[in-house]
Amino acid sequence: MALSDMKCRNARPDLKLQKLSDGDGLQLWVPPTGARLWRLAYRFGGKQKLLALGTYPAVSLAAAREARDAARKLLAAGIDPSEDRKQRKVLQYGFGDSFRAIAEEYTAKLKREGRAEATITKIEWLLSFAYPTLGTRSIREIDAPAVLRVLREVEVRGRYESARRLRSTIGSVFRYAVATARAQNDPTYALQGALTRPTVTPRAAITEPKAFGALLRAIDAFDGQPSTRSALQLMALLFPRPGELRAAEWSEFDFDKAIWTIPSGRMKMRRPHQVPLSKQAVEVLRGLHAITGRGALLFPGIRTAKRPISDNTLNAALRRLGYGKDEATAHGFRATASSLLNECGKWHPDAIERQLAHVENNDVRRAYARGEHWSQRVDMMQWWADYLDKLMAQNGKTIERRSKPLSKV
Structure with missing residues (x-):
């Protein structure tokens, strides 16, 4: 018996798939999920085949019958309706469906x-x-x-x-x-749930102040490439993601305003990020400029100045200082700063999160917080640099960072 619009509208799901026939292969499928799907059953080349014609009521009964009649004309001409549809989509989009x-x-x-x-x-x-x-x-x-x-x-x-x-x-x-x-x-x-869940191992980081002070002293005494020592010092002072620092260019730094602007292309969340520069960070940068300032990159590679140092350079330097991968990593400086800044209780957690370039998931809150906490972040970054100097102190004396001041950048 042919279908009617009323019968299509009143079709209700059951425990099993229902197939309501309209004749000449046109069927309305009603699975247990409650969807109503138009399907055309036909034979081509001796094989039973099925063609999807859309969903009801988006595709009306009349439209489904028109699609059935068009498909039957193709069959009469020796054309498979399914293959004809594929070819039409290839022509429409200009590419295959592999x-x-x-x-x-x-x-x-x-x-x-x-x-x-x-x-x-x-x-x-x-x-x-x-x-x-x-x-x-x-x-x-x-x-x-x-x-x-x-x-x-x-x-x-x-x-x-x-x-x-x-x-x-x-x-x-x-x-x-x-x-x-x-x-x-x-x-x-x-x-979902079919794959083995990997064991998540957090990146190693030193979060005890005294131990972190020892690491800072070890970095200051690093006898490898001076630029690598500067990179480790800046990781401690500014705690960016390692990739953001490795690929940094001198054009991103404004020493008059004491700001480092990281372009969106290098940020994890594809948004530009500004980092306040403490006096100590500027001092390290000026010393580094005397070494690499003729090129575009702060940390050019050894083989070519057009590419930055590798992502393993900083971790390898930490190993050379005697810190195993289960003790300290380049990325771990972020965890250290987050832990110690939150524990001190001096700074708003949102300011710390903004400085870490962690993006708020809520769109409204993110829009509201875009310019928020900047002045506090400026104060926080200077306090953090002063705090690191205190951690580096030995016998009551603060170690001066080894860098070569430059008169003008």
Whole structure:
């Protein structure tokens, strides 16, 4: 019996999938979830096939019948309606529907949006694990078990965190495909909880004041590259993310206003960040300028001045000072500053969070706090530098940082 609009509207879900027929292969599917889905069942090349025609009531009964009639005309002409739809989408968007084609288009979109080069490289590296198995397959044919097989191949190597990030990245590709009408769903949602949860090991950091003072004295006595010593001193004084400091350029520093402005392209949250410079930080920077000030970078690499020092340079320097990876890391200076600044009770927690460039999740609160706490942060950073000088003191005397003042920067 043919369907009516009233019957479509009154269709209610049951414990099992219901298939209401309108004739000539047109069916209204009502799964237990309550959705109402138009499907066209047909045979082509001796095989039973299915074509999705949309959802009711977004696609009315009349529109679904028109789509059915159009599909039957294609069948009469010897054309598979499913393949015809795929070809039309290729012509519409100018690309194929393979997983790799869509993934590469997705990464190209991220590049146009100005995502950090390191982020793009990491995404492309993760996707390389999926290409051998999924790369040439139509994204519509890839289901959750197929994705899980790829993730398991990464898991068996003990790379649990990489497997979890790969699931997220594959999910982003699928959601992009859904948005561009080349996929109907993201199968990675069904894999939540299917992967081994990695053990999270926090980065090592010294948070006891006396022990931190010993580290500061060791840094001051560092006998390696003077620029590396300056980098460690600035990590302690300014506690940025290591990558933000390593790639810093002299043009970002305003010594008259005592401000370091980090551009959005190097910030984790893609927002520019300003750092107040204490007198001690300016002194270290002036000394460093005498060494590397002729170039653009504060910390140029040894092989080429066009690239900064590697991400391992600072950690290697800490190892050379005798601090193991379970004792101190370059990133750990942030945890040290956060702990000691909060424990002293002198500064508003929001000011500390803003200085750490931690972004408020609430959009309204973030907009309100954008310019908040600047004057307190200026005072806090000078207090922090003075406090570090006290921690460095031996026998009541403060050690002067080894740097060469420059008359003009």
